[in-house]
Amino acid sequence: MSVILTEAEAKALLEKVIKLSQADECVVNLQGEIRGNIRYARNEVSTSGNLTNKNLVVQSAFGKKVGVATIDEFDDTSLEKVVRRSEELARLAPENPEHMSVLEPQQYGKSNGYFESTARVTPEVRAEAVAKSLELAGQDNLTSAGFLENRAGFSALMNSKGLFAYYPSTGVNFSLTVRTDDGTGSGYVIRGYNDFSKLDTVSASRIAVQKARGSVGAKALEPGKYTVILEPTAASVLLENLYYDLDARSADEGRSSFSKPGGKTRLGEKIVDERVTIYSDPSHPELPASPWSGEGLPQSRVSWIEKGVVKNLAYSRYWAQQKGVKPVPFPGNMIMEGGSASLDEMIKSTKKGILVTKLWYIRQVDPQTLLLTGLTRDGTFYIEDGQIKHPVKNFRFNESPIIMLNNVEALGKPERVVSTESNQSYMVPPMKIREFTFSSLSDAV
Amino acid sequence: MGIGGMMMLPVLGHATSPESFLDSAMDVAVKKRLADAALNAAKSKGATYTDVRIGRYLNQYVITREDKVQNIVNTESYGVGVRVIADGCWGFAAIVDAKSEKDTAKAAEEAVAIAKANARLMKSPVILAPQKGFGEVSWKAPIKRNAFEVPIQEKVDLLLGVNDAAMKNGANYVNSLLFMVNEQKYFASTDGSYIDQDIHRMWPIFAVTCIDPKTGKFETRQSLSAPVGMGYDYLQVNPADKVTGITTRYNKGYDMLEDVVAAAQQAKEKLSAKSVEAGKYDLVLDPSHLWLTIHESVGHPLELDRVLGYEANFAGTSFATLDKLKSGNFNYGSPEVTLFADKTQEGSLGAVGWDDEGVKTKRWDLVKDGTLVNYQAIRDQVHILGENESHGCCYADSWSSVQFQRMPNVSLAPGRTPLSVQEMIKDVKKGIYIIGDGSFSIDQQRYNFQFGGQLYYEIKDGEITGMLKDVAYQSNTQEFWNSCVKVCDEKDYRLGGSFFDGKGQPEQVSAVSHGSSTTRFNGVNVINTARKI
Numbered sequence: 006m007s008v009i010l011t012e013a014e015a016k017a018l019l020e021k022v023i024k025l026s027q028a029d030e031c032v033v034n035l036q037g038e039i040r041g042n043i044r045y046a047r048n049e050v051s052t053s054g055n056l057t058n059k060n061l062v063v064q065s066a067f068g069k070k071v072g073v074a075t076i077d078e079f080d081d082t083s084l085e086k087v088v089r090r091s092e093e094l095a096r097l098a099p100e101n102p103e104h105m106s107v108l109e110p111q112q113y114g115k116s117n118g119y120f121e122s123t124a125r126v127t128p129e130v131r132a133e134a135v136a137k138s139l140e141l142a143g144q145d146n147l148t149s150a151g152f153l154e155n156r157a158g159f160s161a162l163m164n165s166k167g168l169f170a171y172y173p174s175t176g177v178n179f180s181l182t183v184r185t186d187d188g189t190g191s192g193y194v195i196r197g198y199n200d201f202s203k204l205d206t207v208s209a210s211r212i213a214v215q216k217a218r219g220s221v222g223a224k225a226l227e228p229g230k231y232t233v234i235l236e237p238t239a240a241s242v243l244l245e246n247l248y249y250d251l252d253a254r255s256a257d258e259g260r261s262s263f264s265k266p267g268g269k270t271r272l273g274e275k276i277v278d279e280r281v282t283i284y285s286d287p288s289h290p291e292l293p294a295s296p297w298s299g300e301g302l303p304q305s306r307v308s309w310i311e312k313g314v315v316k317n318l319a320y321s322r323y324w325a326q327q328k329g330v331k332p333v334p335f336p337g338n339m340i341m342e343g344g345s346a347s348l349d350e351m352i353k354s355t356k357k358g359i360l361v362t363k364l365w366y367i368r369q370v371d372p373q374t375l376l377l378t379g380l381t382r383d384g385t386f387y388i389e390d391g392q393i394k395h396p397v398k399n400f401r402f403n404e405s406p407i408i409m410l411n412n413v414e415a416l417g418k419p420e421r422v423v424s425t426e427s428n429q430s431y432m433v434p435p436m437k438i439r440e441f442t443f444s445s446l447s448d449a450v
Numbered sequence: 451m452g453i454g455g456m457m458m459l460p461v462l463g464h465a466t467s468p469e470s471f472l473d474s475a476m477d478v479a480v481k482k483r484l485a486d487a488a489l490n491a492a493k494s495k496g497a498t499y500t501d502v503r504i505g506r507y508l509n510q511y512v513i514t515r516e517d518k519v520q521n522i523v524n525t526e527s528y529g530v531g532v533r534v535i536a537d538g539c540w541g542f543a544a545i546v547d548a549k550s551e552k553d554t555a556k557a558a559e560e561a562v563a564i565a566k567a568n569a570r571l572m573k574s575p576v577i578l579a580p581q582k583g584f585g586e587v588s589w590k591a592p593i594k595r596n597a598f599e600v601p602i603q604e605k606v607d608l609l610l611g612v613n614d615a616a617m618k619n620g621a622n623y624v625n626s627l628l629f630m631v632n633e634q635k636y637f638a639s640t641d642g643s644y645i646d647q648d649i650h651r652m653w654p655i656f657a658v659t660c661i662d663p664k665t666g667k668f669e670t671r672q673s674l675s676a677p678v679g680m681g682y683d684y685l686q687v688n689p690a691d692k693v694t695g696i697t698t699r700y701n702k703g704y705d706m707l708e709d710v711v712a713a714a715q716q717a718k719e720k721l722s723a724k725s726v727e728a729g730k731y732d733l734v735l736d737p738s739h740l741w742l743t744i745h746e747s748v749g750h751p752l753e754l755d756r757v758l759g760y761e762a763n764f765a766g767t768s769f770a771t772l773d774k775l776k777s778g779n780f781n782y783g784s785p786e787v788t789l790f791a792d793k794t795q796e797g798s799l800g801a802v803g804w805d806d807e808g809v810k811t812k813r814w815d816l817v818k819d820g821t822l823v824n825y826q827a828i829r830d831q832v833h834i835l836g837e838n839e840s841h842g843c844c845y846a847d848s849w850s851s852v853q854f855q856r857m858p859n860v861s862l863a864p865g866r867t868p869l870s871v872q873e874m875i876k877d878v879k880k881g882i883y884i885i886g887d888g889s890f891s892i893d894q895q896r897y898n899f900q901f902g903g904q905l906y907y908e909i910k911d912g913e914i915t916g917m918l919k920d921v922a923y924q925s926n927t928q929e930f931w932n933s934c935v936k937v938c939d940e941k942d943y944r945l946g947g948s949f950f951d952g953k954g955q956p957e958q959v960s961a962v963s964h965g966s967s968t969t970r971f972n973g974v975n976v977i978n979t980a981r982k983i
Binding site: 053267366370446 | 518519520521522523524525526527528529539540541542543544545546547560561563564567568570571572573574602606622623659661663664665666667668670758759760761762763764766767769771850852854889890891892893894895896897898900902920922924926955956957975977979980981982983
């Protein structure tokens with residue numbers, strides 16, 4: 006049997022598994038994927054590989070006693086074995102009062118995340134894409150290190166009430182760090198698409214080369230509060246920490262940045278600048294995502310923050326029932342709206358500021374205020390009178406994305422970026438922020 | 451790049467019922483046959499070196515909050531990974547559920563095809579340090595009680611008891627988790643090794659939250675346990691494993707129930723603790739905290755692949771460049787500082803008999819009496835150091851991941867002069883005593899870092915005067931280790947560690963321990979982290 010099943014093949018297999026169930030309820034998830042990658046450093050390839058993976062997850066429930074078992078073999082005996090194992094585990098488990106009965110069949114929207122151009126990529130195609138990057142990024146006095154990975158896969162779901170869901174997807178990510186041989190300059194670029202044909206390793210590599218050369222001879226500025234322009238790659242790693250915190254239950258329980266004293270939450274409250282609007286939408290053409298959540302809830306367009314006001318928090322099915330509201334699953338993508346200005350236009354309109362290419366090693370310092378720390382990396386520049394004047398030494402920052410989004414000066418045109426912390430893709434605008442807090446200097450290049 | 455989230459669970463793997471974990475592992479003779487098929491197939495396609503890893507990876511999680519068991523998960527993952535050198539270039543391929551010779555041969559052929567496709571992007575061929583074959587050998591972690599054989603009910607009872615104790619002692623919320631790992635790994639190579647290993651790890655953790663209803667402020671306190679290379683015996687309470695003081699800390703046995711009672715009381719105490727005044731302090735760092743600072747500021751910068759630039763696009767490079775080693779006098783720390791690598795330490799996360807490229811494990815010095823003396827290196831790197839024997843620290847987190855240089859246990863040697871924690875604190879005029887690990891971040895060349903903890907106590911004129919909050923310290927690696935003035939003796943030596951050290955593309959995790967005794971650092975910059983939103 007192949008690794009990537011068609012919708013009809015997946016449905017037939019899942020029906021066969023469900024028929025074996027003797028539990029009160031049964032949910033079966035099926036996934037398969039093929040991945041290929043090439044990694045290079047010191048201007049030559051280092052490690053690379055291919056991987057195939059496929060697995061079946063069976064959850065059985067007797068009342069509120071639940072067991073999960075999975076398997077990666079697909080003959081009849083193995084299918085019978087995995088169903089019996091999950092039932093056996095369910096009998097061993099204590100009752101979970103929070104367990105919810107399986108969903109009725111649902112209707113899902115369309116989302117096109119699968120591209121043949123990506124599924125057809127071979128080791129030779131990857132090597133060629135990297136060779137083109139190396140021609141540029143491995144030239145005079147530059148050392149490059151990069152990574153290209155493509156993936157094709159599917160996920161499917163069926164339960165004992167007849168719910169069925171299927172979603173095929175593909176993806177390619179390419180990232181590159183170019184350093185000057187003397188170690189005084191470093192530049193970075195990252196690109197992610199569902200469609201491999203959109204990937205241009207040459208134009209991407211050109212950006213990393215330019216940043217590497219431009220960052221040589223960095224001058225030290227005193228730490229303190231500065232106006233910054235965060236490129237979308239830099240902004241995404243701060244924003245995603247805000248996204249992770251959009252959980253209604255933690256907010257209701259009084260232990261998140263969306264909590265307020267007395268068991269209240271910030272739902273419905275304006276928490277950031279009115280130019281900030283953030284939503285999720287699985288059918289977004291540039292950032293398609295699965296139209297269903299892991300347990301089969303439909304993913305539709307959800308407004309999370311609209312004109313600065315918190316419009317929605319994520320409610321699990323259990324918590325939604327407790328609170329008498331509709332469940333809202335955690336989204337599969339996130340889109341932050343912006344304006345129409347390009348990054349260059351934003352630089353031109355800046356009297357004094359710092360341009361940040363990338364932020365690194367982001368960690369939460371205080372969950373109450375969402376205070377984060379981390380450092381700038383691979384291209385940090387001083388802007389004066391609308392022009393990049395010179396590179397600056399890297400800073401450590403201590404800043405909260407909530408405070409940051411209250412200090413918005415301008416938002417540019419959103420673009421698809423890949424988080425360098427989580428590898429998730431987002432739509433994020435470049436953003437100009439005043440009073441961004443840099444707390445110390447770093448000698449790192 | 452660094453340690454991942456402490457409560458993060460790997461998504462790879464397949465769940466099975468507890469009973470299935472008692473199935474005997476695949477017969478060694480079968481593994482040898484599968485491995486030989488891959489070795490032969492790769493050779494016939496032109497590989498000059500091949501290794502095969504056949505892996506069965508088992509995890510179990512028992513996850514609870516307050517009075518509820520949220521989930522019991524058993525995962526199992528089986529497959530084969532084949533690595534080759536062909537045309538002077540590495541190639542790797544992995545196949546799930548590869549149980550026939552045809553499957554393993556196919557993986558070998560794919561790996562050779564990848565190596566050949568990429569060889570044109572090589573400037574010079576891979577140089578592999580020679581390695582003698584060990585024949586058919588095995589290694590088993592010296593566990594006393596296999597966690598996978600402990601009934602689910604016993605684990606559930608422990609965690610619900612822990613949660614109940616937290617709630618009775620003032621917690622508003624408590625999450626607790628038992629995380630158990632068993633790696634059954636078989637390695638074969640064209641050097642003539644057939645190595646069968648059975649590795650066990652264990653991590654009991656909790657987080658307690660207390661909320662002030664009037665102000666809406668909340669504080670947490672996480673467990674002071676360490677992840678260990680042990681079985682369920684780590685949860686065997688033994689008074690000899692307890693270190694008493696301002697709060698009890700633990701060595702080779704963990705009293706989860708006792709720790710959670712203290713945690714609930716301390717989380718509450720934190721709500722009204724004094725907010726720290728920013729400035730310079732002498733820091734007294736407990737091993738439950740210092741392990742992470744060692745990990746980030748010593749373990750990572752001394753990985754040779756970073757030093758050479760192989761991690762430049764992800765985990766970063768290193769300030770500790772080759773010229774600093776070659777100088778023979780690079781002052782990494784004060785003369786009190788000796789840091790060593792060790793893949794043999796019993797009960798540690800990194801302990802194995804052989805690494806994932808068939809090299810016998812050992813102990814070696816990285817920083818000796820303050821001076822940089824070595825790195826961590828594997829077979830395709832040691833020639834750069836002028837050595838011809840790998841250090842034995844190659845690892846892959848799954849059959850599906852390619853093995854590469856990973857951090858061994860890296861530890862601070864205890865002080866040679868007898869010194870207790872109490873005696874150390876007695877000499878501190880203005881200081882902070884930090885227990886437990888918290889927030890952490892370091893730059894990509896490992897100069898500038900910032901760390902928080904779980905518990906902060908103010909020291910004034912040799913006495914602990916009370917609890918502080920909103921504390922984080924910032925420093926520079928070389929400056930910090932040169933500010934080390936005293937290390938307590940071996941009686942205080944304990945291990946900390948993590949299951950989730952992240953590195954590589956595609957990213958892999960690795961489990962690693964770091965030992966130390968309580969250590970004093972003078973004049974470190976402390977910031978106040980309180981903000982208003």
